[in-house]
Amino acid sequence: MNGMRLRGLIRKEFLQIVRDPSAIAIAVALPIFLLLLFGYGVSLNARRVPLALVAPYSPQAQELLGGFDRSPYFVPHRYATMAAAKSALGRRRVDGIVWLRSDFGRRMLAQGNAGIGVFVNGVDANNAGLLEAYIRGVWLGWLSRQAQDQGSTLSVPVTVEQRIWFNAALRSRNYLVPGLIAIIMTLIGALLTAQVVSREWERGTMEALMATPVSMGDILLSKLIPYFVLGMAGMALSVVMAVWLFAVPLRGSLLVLFSASGLFMLVALGMGLLISTVAKNQFISATIAIVATFLPAFILSGFIFDLNSMPVPIRLLTHIVAARYFVAILQTVFGAGDVWPVVLANAAALCAMAAFFLGLTWRLSRKRLD
């Protein structure tokens, strides 16, 4: 290892990043786009769901339907007949139907109770479940107000007092945005790095580099250091946007957050370098990087899909996805704080993976062309 050579290589690497539009796109534009998309656009909460209301006129019915109008979760549409509402559901104009029978008002007056019909479109199972719960919420709220008005309490035998910890408002943004940091760092660490080494092979610059006294260690380090810095910058940007723009609470310490991120960055870089050392072709290494690092980080890391609800073989598979450990740390540090058992166990896994990938890259990189 030699200071002058390493400095020269690192400076070259930075110049290339700054001048290469595709590197800027992957390192800066794509993370911002993903953050905005997930911060503002994608939400796993149902909001402003179009809902069909079928109800004959009665004061009680009007009051109940007013509840739906006021709810932020629904955009109610009135339909005169059940048939019209069903056809609207079939055409996906609405996602659910609330149906009050023609004798709804009368029965409420007479018995103080009446059933309502609720139909939800089950094609999107997740949404259907949420919708049903929201409708139930409006219904129960209305019932208890009715009971209050009549001076009695609602005669439900047991009431459930719900408390949701760590994310009381159940904002999906609060766990999506931290998880996104893992995705962004995978992009920079693995996808970008996989391409920059194979680009040297493809353009013949590797052959010229090797003909100089530079060592393979210099070459590897000159790739590790700039992209480590770039990845950490991407991570810092994500944290800033998460906390200031999306108001995601950060309950743990920055120290733990940055240490764990640095560790994950090493894993991602190790994977990226390994891929391009083996592939030596930009197109192939980019494809491998997407399939082997980016997609698993998206799907199998617990970022969006809960790991525990996966079938056993797939759940076992997630153990070799580095992003899984990092997402666990991220979601804990952001949502709950420095929960040491979670942080340490996952960090240990990341350590092992970093050592494995970097070590293997080191073993496979020789200063030879064959």
Added chain:
Amino acid sequence: MATAALVFKDVEKRFAAGGGRITEALKGLSVEMAAGVITGLLGPDGAGKTTLMRLAAGLLLPDRGQIAVFGHDALSGTRAIPDSIGYMPQRFGLYEDLTVRENLELYADLQGLAPDARSARYDELLAMTALGPFGTRRAGALSGGMKQKLGLACALLRTPRLLLLDEPTVGVDPISRRELWIIIERLAQDGVTVLLSTAYLDEAERCHDLVMLNEGRLLGQANPASFRAPLVGRSFLVRVADGGRRQLQKQLAYRTGVIDAQLQASEVRVILSEGAAPRPEPGETWEPAEPRVEDAFVALLQGSRVQAKREAATIGPGSEPVRLPPGVMIMARDLRRSFGAFEAVKGISFDVSTGEVFGLLGANGAGKTTAFRMLCGLLLPTSGKLSVAGVDMYHAGAAARQRIGYVSQRFVLYGNLSVAQNLQFFAGVYGLGRAALEARLRWAEEEFDLGPYRTVNAGALSVGYKQRLALACALLHDPQILFLDEPTSGVDPLARREFWARINALAHDGVTVMVTTHFMEEAEYCDRLVLMSQGEVLAAGTPPEIRRLAQAPDRPDPTMEDAFIALIAEHEQSIRRAS
């Protein structure tokens, strides 16, 4: 003799060629190269030239044998070698996003050049390569010749004891080539040992020592004079009174005792086999010629490869040319093309007649490729008139393309399709019917000797065979015009001969051929040519007419290369005067 700079002792190197096959690049090669001289490494494609260079640079390890650089065993002390070796690979690794100076700085860092020595060395190298004014230009925006010079400068930052140059002049125009050679010769004067491989055999004349490889073995080693010596009395220039040099060449090629017959200016250069006597026929004048390295090269290789001559047999000697209605195949009038503010082609005009071989020459960046792409219908002119095969290219480019065959600089083949699959694909693209397809595929396989390689992937073929396949693909639909864009760049002299024999045969059959090339001797094969510089046509005419333009008192008989350099230098000067 001092210690040899480079010693190979019984070196073997094998590569896995994919599909379980193994290529032997070097088969027990033993050779010594002296210190302080320029050694030229010659050999046909696949002879093992690049492998030898890479082994010497320590980038490959031999499977067997010993390599010593200045007396040090290369295998034990690999780390020490790069300090004394400068190596410039065929595609030098310039970072295109970095400026000229940044590239120099990077390689200065990598070679451990002391910081206080740098600025003087940069100035020296930039002056030597005439790249001074381009210090802040990105390497990607340099012309091919300038890139090569920058690559050389990077390899020279710390004056190496041994400089390895792998085909440094491929794709470089004659002017840049001459400049590169001045640099190389100056280095040798300063005591640097230079080993360079080249496909331009006129360059071999300038080396002190020549090493010739063939199929991984040493075919010979000698200085150019002794290399040529066996050819004394065997090289001749033949002329006939009534022109017809192409016809003459064909007849001579089939004469007994003739190894090689090539067009040279308005004559035909003939090489006789050992012991054969010249047998002039009536009307022919045979004049003994000074043998060239190329003659010796061909004579040596013909011993091991007899094939090259057989090719021209497809039309046979002396058959009458097909008479096509005389007419203009390509007509260009004041053709212009701009890219933004930059005008790449500034109003060129010419006509190409049916059955003509027409050359487009010019330095790197002269606008040849742009002009060529317009002619093929790949690029729309900004203004001007252009008709190809009687079709107006503005309106019916697609119709014209059906009559055009195109072989691009890098043969466009699908590397992981077999030879037969490539042929079938291109036949399909040109919309050949089933019966026609069968017939043409059979024709292609016979005509180009591709039969034995039917199932081999195109990517695994040697350069010579790739070129054959590319040409076969371009000819499947029986085009009236064939466009060849530097078709012989990086192809060895023998394959080049074969190639031109074919082109001549095609022209004989009435196909119009349009070609760009950097090989000045190939310009002689053209019936007519235009010389371009900075987007304009400098000169047009037959090769003798062009050569005559460069006649001067001190240069009564200029070669095509002299003419090229003189005309372009003159033009550039007049531009400078004007501005």
